[in-house]
Amino acid sequence: xxxxxxxxxxxxxxxxxxxxxxxxxxxxxxxxxxxxxxxxxxxxxxxxxxxxxxxxxxxxxxxxxxxxxxxxxxxxxxxxxxxxxxxxxxxxxxxxxxxxxxxxxxxxxxxxxxxxxxxxxxxxxxxxxxxxxxxxxxxxx
Numbered sequence: 001x002x003x004x005x006x007x008x009x010x011x012x013x014x015x016x017x018x019x020x021x022x023x024x025x026x027x028x029x030x031x032x033x034x035x036x037x038x039x040x041x042x043x044x045x046x047x048x049x050x051x052x053x054x055x056x057x058x059x060x061x062x063x064x065x066x067x068x069x070x071x072x073x074x075x076x077x078x079x080x081x082x083x084x085x086x087x088x089x090x091x092x093x094x095x096x097x098x099x100x101x102x103x104x105x106x107x108x109x110x111x112x113x114x115x116x117x118x119x120x121x122x123x124x125x126x127x128x129x130x131x132x133x134x135x136x137x138x139x140x141x
Contacts, residue, residue, distance in 0.1 A: 022138055073085070109121040119134070
């Protein structure tokens with residue numbers, strides 16, 4: 001009885017795929033150095049210059065608005081021309097895979113996905129290894 005109630009309630013929850021659909025605006029990029037002291041957290045906001053250096057090697061570049069469409073198309077708008085990419089959720093819905101032109105694929109860890117907020121992490125290994133935390137808010141129309 002309890003088990004069937006649990007599965008019934010679980011089935012009523014929205015899926016990660018339906019939660020991610022819509023438009024999201026970039027709120028912040030924060031950096032945590034991997035080799036830093038433990039428990040220091042994400043306390044370093046990236047300057048536009050550092051952000052653009054990091055983004056040069058990424059598909060996302062400088063997109064400020066991400067629009068997830070149900071056909072797994074991702075439209076990215078920002079200072080550069082709009083890009084149309086492919087997206088897919090992997091794992092248990094906690095990995096966002098973005099595929100760009102030429103078969104380039106990137107993976108982002110979904111740390112938080114709610115009705116109005118999305119937090120993504122990605123690892124990079126430029127001059128100093130670290131994790132970038134990207135925070136988005138849903139654009140409501």
